[in-house]
Amino acid sequence: MTTTELRRTTSSSDPKVGRYGDIRELLPDVDNPTPLVRLNHVVAAAELDVYLKLEWLNPFGSIKDRAARYLFEGLRTRKELAGRELVEASSGNTAIALAALAALEGKKLTVTIPDGVPDEKKVLLRMLGAEVWETPDDLCPVDHPKDGAIALARSLAASEGGERYVMVNQYENADNVTAHYETTGPEIWRQTEGAIRYFVAGFGTCGTLTGVGRYLKERNPSISIIAVEPQPGHRLPGLKSFAEAKEPGIMDRTVIDEVVPVDDETAYATTDRLWREEALMVGPSTGAIVAATYHLEPEAQGLVVGVSPDGGRSYAGYFAERLGDAGSPQI
């Protein structure tokens, strides 16, 4: 086939060929799932088969690629995109995926981003052409909600007659749940051949917990859905403590069987082990999720699937602080 002919037939119908006409064709679905990889060393008990779903192998680098695609398409279907800019509150990953999709469509995205998000993510956003508004959590000085970035995005969307911006609103938008109900859930069910017994994910927007939880419970009501909750004041981007943040409107607590609290030190120590014993270069929220599997009931057995929401490359600054002089020559 000549180069010209290749250009005319951009993507191949056979995924094994690996030729795509557009980066969006790499977004996951049940026929193009992200991998499940078994943990062989960082496991609580021999009776448990723990697998991580490596969402950082998505084209824009995190599990939020799924939600962003559905959120973006939902806005397009409802004709809310025309003539307006996008605004969203995000701790980084959703915004990065949205910024990538917006760049492909020539749309402008403004991101209100909470304190404490790694600089690496802010740079990625700006590289993709997004405008980044760093926002203190306690921005609203009167009632002090822990959601300054969300409040600021809402005020941007509502200001100037509401004509300039449309807010994507991942915390309240049902498209976030649908993304996981239609992709992540069916992928896991097929990849485990129906053998999954525990699903573990973190509190955040709760799109993953609600969408995957709902799908899996419909297939087998005995599957346990485990939510991981960080402590107030934590340093685990992407996760939320509902002791200090408002619960998202899309969260469905009826599909959650257990909430496991995980502190920062345990999450980061587990992350260290995942890098050094499993060669899994994950972000700290994966450490929190794997740490939660150590809190399953003693008689737990069977197949566990935990989400690995993102990779560790965006947290190099955090890891450098934690490492100190470790790994440097000791002279």
Next chain:
Amino acid sequence: MSNPTPTPTPLATTLDCSGLLCPLPVYKAGIALRRLEPGQVLELTTTDPGALEDIPAMARQRGDTLVRAENHGKTQVFWIEKGTQT
């Protein structure tokens, strides 16, 4: 609200947040104040009544001084002097 008096000096900059809903004026005022030297004054105009609570609270929280505030019904005007610790 105080009666109209001469504009506090030294006025360094003005910021018009008309049409913007809170906390957007708080956010923009914070950025404007960061660019000032201690003792310089920001004149801020808003149209969201929520600013009547939010802006004085912001000034207290930041360690700035709310020199004067005027409520004209549809608009509010604040003069904020940047503190030495902000």
